Amino acid sequence: MTVTRRGLLSGLIGCVAGRALANAPLSSPRPEARAGFVQGSMPVVARAPDALIEAAGLGGEVTYLVADARTGLFLEARQGHRPMPPASTAKAITALYALEHLGAGYRFETRLIATGPVEAGRVQGDLVLVGGGDPTLTTDDLGDLVRALAAAGIRGVTGRFRVWAGALPYIEAIDQSQPVWLGYNPAVSGLNLNFNRVNFVWKRNGSGYEVGMDARAKRFAPKVYSARVTVAERSQPVYSYKNGGRVEEWSVARRALGKGGSRWLPVRRPDLYAGDVFQTLARAQGVELPAPEAADNLPGGTVVAVHRSADLAPILRDMLKYSNNMTAEAIGMAASSRRGVESHLASGQAMGDWLKARADATNARFADHSGLAGASRISAVDMVQALVELGPRAGLKGLLKDIPFHDAKGKRTTAQPARVVAKTGTLNFVSTLAGYVSAPGDTELAFAIFTGDVARRDAVPDAQRERPDGGRDWIRRSKRLQQQLIERWVAVYAA
Incomplete structure (x- = not known):
C-alpha cells in the first residue's frame, strides 16, 4: 500500500484534534523511507495536557506538536493542522529562508x-x-x-x-x-x-x-x-x-x-x-x-x-535573540530579491511558497518576515517539519537562544530537566514557542506550541496596544503552560 506524506499526516492529525490524543491510533502505516520528515506511531497518553490547558485558562486556541528531532516521528499533537499566528517564531522560518538564499557568510x-x-x-x-x-x-x-x-x-x-x-x-x-x-x-x-x-x-x-x-x-x-x-x-x-x-x-x-x-x-x-x-x-x-x-x-x-x-549567521543569531522586526524584514526581503521579488507583500508570499516546496508546509502564509503582522499563519505541523527537515542542514539550532525554566513563583530555576533552545513569539494575547529539546537519554525533540486568543487581540483599542489590560498576566500563564508541556514531554519521551 502506498501512503503519501500529506494524506498520512492529515489522517494522523485529524485523529488528535480532540482531547490529548484520546482517540489517536496506537500505530499508523508508514511512508516509504526517504530523507526528511517521518510520520509513525503516536502513543495514547494521559489526559494531562487537557488538564494543563484548562488550568491555564487562556481562552482562544492552544495547539502544539512534538516530534523526534532525528527521525521526524510525530509523538504528540493537539490541533496540529490549525493555522495560528506565529508571532516572532516566524523569524525562525525567515532565518532558514535567508540562509538558503544568501548563505551564512553573506555580508x-x-x-x-x-x-x-x-x-x-x-x-x-x-x-x-x-x-x-x-x-x-x-x-x-x-x-x-x-x-x-x-x-x-x-x-x-x-x-x-x-x-x-x-x-x-x-x-x-x-x-x-x-x-x-x-x-x-x-x-x-x-x-x-x-x-x-x-x-x-x-x-x-x-x-x-x-x-x-x-x-x-x-x-x-x-x-x-x-x-x-x-x-x-x-x-x-x-x-x-x-x-x-x-x-x-x-x-x-x-x-x-x-x-x-x-x-x-x-x-x-x-x-x-x-x-x-x-x-x-x-x-x-x-x-x-x-x-x-x-x-x-x-x-x-x-x-x-x-x-x-558582519556575516549573516551572527546577524541572524542576534535577530533571533533580540527579536528585532526590522532586521527580519530586511533579511527576508534581501533573500526574496535573489528570487526576483520586488515588493514586501510578495516577499512574505514567496517565503510561504518556498516553505511549501522545501518542507511540504500546507498551512503557512506570511504577511511579513517578522511575525508582527497579525494576518500571518502557520500550523504546528508546518513549523516542526521546517525544524526537522531544514533546521539541521542550516545550523538553526546553534542560532537559537536558550530558554530558561522558572519555578511556580516565576523565579529562574537551575533544576532544569532538559536544555531548550527556541524562538519565542509574543503579540497581544498571542504567545508562541518553537525549537528543540535536548533531554536525558540522548533524546532530541523538535516542537512548536502556539497559543492565541485572536478575538481578544483584535478587540484591544489602539491606546492599549503597548500594554493591554490583562495582557501581561495572560502571557505569563501561556509561558507557564509552555514550560509545563515541555516538562511533560521530557518525562514521557526521554529514555
Whole structure:
C-alpha cells in the first residue's frame, strides 16, 4: 500500500484534534523511507495536557506538536493542522529562508560613490551614500565611513549629496495596523540606520521641557534634523505624527512626560535620516556636504569607501535573540530579491511558497518576515517539519537562544530537566514557542506550541496596544503552560 506524506499526516492529525490524543491510533502505516520528515506511531497518553490547558485558562486556541528531532516521528499533537499566528517564531522560518538564499557568510555593503573625479579635495560631481539593505547599520558605522572619506582627502563636493535606498523595496511601516509611535514597527528600505529608530529625549526645564531628537550609538550621538518633536497641551493621544516629506513631525502630550527620559520612535524616511546623520558627522570632521537628497536610481561612479556588515549567521543569531522586526524584514526581503521579488507583500508570499516546496508546509502564509503582522499563519505541523527537515542542514539550532525554566513563583530555576533552545513569539494575547529539546537519554525533540486568543487581540483599542489590560498576566500563564508541556514531554519521551 502506498501512503503519501500529506494524506498520512492529515489522517494522523485529524485523529488528535480532540482531547490529548484520546482517540489517536496506537500505530499508523508508514511512508516509504526517504530523507526528511517521518510520520509513525503516536502513543495514547494521559489526559494531562487537557488538564494543563484548562488550568491555564487562556481562552482562544492552544495547539502544539512534538516530534523526534532525528527521525521526524510525530509523538504528540493537539490541533496540529490549525493555522495560528506565529508571532516572532516566524523569524525562525525567515532565518532558514535567508540562509538558503544568501548563505551564512553573506555580508551587506554600504558604499560611498563619487560620480566624478576628486580634484583639490572636492568631488567634481555628486557624493552618494548607497545602501545595500544592511539592517545593522549604526551611527558609529556612518562615522567610520566619514573617517574613510576624510582620509581619502575629500573635503566637499561640487554637486549634490544624495542617498540611494533602492536595494530593497520600501515600506513605511511593517504593519500598517499598528499605532504609529511604536518603535518596533518602523519603515524598512535599502538604506537603514539604527534599526530605523530615532531617540526622543526630554527634560523638565522650569515650567516647560527641553526636547530633542538624536541618533545615538556607542561612540556618536549626533543631533537629528530630519525629525523633530514639540510638546502639546493635551492628555491624549500621547503621540501624534505627520510625515512632512523632508522632516518627520512628532508631537507629544505634556502630561505623559514626567520629569525626563528618552524613548526610541520609529523613522518613516530612513534614507533621509541616514543622510542627515551622515552630513552632521561629516561636518564634524571637516567635510562639508549639502542637505541630502533622495536618488531614484543608482548612479554610476567610483567607490570611495565601503562598510561591510558582519556575516549573516551572527546577524541572524542576534535577530533571533533580540527579536528585532526590522532586521527580519530586511533579511527576508534581501533573500526574496535573489528570487526576483520586488515588493514586501510578495516577499512574505514567496517565503510561504518556498516553505511549501522545501518542507511540504500546507498551512503557512506570511504577511511579513517578522511575525508582527497579525494576518500571518502557520500550523504546528508546518513549523516542526521546517525544524526537522531544514533546521539541521542550516545550523538553526546553534542560532537559537536558550530558554530558561522558572519555578511556580516565576523565579529562574537551575533544576532544569532538559536544555531548550527556541524562538519565542509574543503579540497581544498571542504567545508562541518553537525549537528543540535536548533531554536525558540522548533524546532530541523538535516542537512548536502556539497559543492565541485572536478575538481578544483584535478587540484591544489602539491606546492599549503597548500594554493591554490583562495582557501581561495572560502571557505569563501561556509561558507557564509552555514550560509545563515541555516538562511533560521530557518525562514521557526521554529514555
